[in-house]
Amino acid sequence: MRLQVKRKLAKARTAQDVRKAFGSVLPPPRGASFSPGNVGGMAGEWAQAGGIAAGTLLYLHGGGYMACSPKTHRAITGSYANQGLKVFTPDYRLAPEHPFPAAVDDGLAAYKGLLDSGIAPGALSVGGDSAGGGLALAVLLAAKQAGLPLPSSCLVFSPWTDLAITGETIKTNQRRDSMLAGNTMADGAAFYLNGADAKNPLASPLYGNFAGFPPLFITVGEAEVLRDDATRLAARARAAGVEVSLTVADNMPHVWQLFQFMLPEARQAMDAAAAFAKSHFIA
Secondary structure (H helix, E strand, O other), X not given: OHHHHXXXXXXXXXXXXXXXXXXXOOOOOOOOEEEEEEEOOEEEEEEEOOOOOOEEEEEEOOOOOOOOOOHHHHHHHHHHHHOOEEEEEEOOOOOOOOOOOHHHHHHHHHHHXXXXXXXXXXXXXXXXEOHHHHHHHHHHHHHHHOOOOOOOEEXXXXXXXXXOOOOOHHHHOOOOOOOOOHHHHHHHHHHHHOOOOOOOOOOOHHHOOOXXXXXXXXXXXXXXXXXXXXXHHHHHHHHOXXXXXXXXXXXXXXXXXHHOOOOHHHHHHHHHHHHHHHXXXXX
């Protein structure tokens, strides 16, 4: 990752550079199937496996708001499917062609679409990784503002929650992080924000009001530049009375859940996330 991803991201100056750096598609786990779908007017992809699903997950992929797709994150969505969840991943619009708040609007449309399809909030979870983790939180903040019922849980991996880039680990973990370069995060945020306030909670959910939020499942690597984005999120949510499960893992890279084909820790982390979601579904 240091050689093939971080080096490219450190040199990235355009959205196309970022997309090339994140261009690899990792193998999905066996047993899951993927099919195109449309929810709430949002094109995307369903992941599911055999048997009756325990519940439904809206999954928002990462990629710095500029890159990736449902296909690049099949390792995660397929694993959730194998654990008994039916997963929809919208192909939300990307910056800089479609800056903030396009991704939030699209995520909210998909969330509304799932509710309108008859899925009860108690049988629904929302998740995401990296920028998608921040987007998952932003979508729930937007849903709360709109008076919509919130899901049974929210699952985020290495979430990017602060586009104002104020976390200490952006600097202190600059050399330690094997994937992301902290000194380029502000440039990436600017592509998405397009002049919007970096502390708008729908762009940086760290600054949102978490009162009434569903239980949160958060993972992050100890050496990540985004570690403070995750730990501060956990602290703010707990202060608002939210149930929080936070794991800060040693020696794990950014969104290590993607690397199930080679890391047993990734498979273990996916098991824990799926178990958390299923434990909060209401029949």
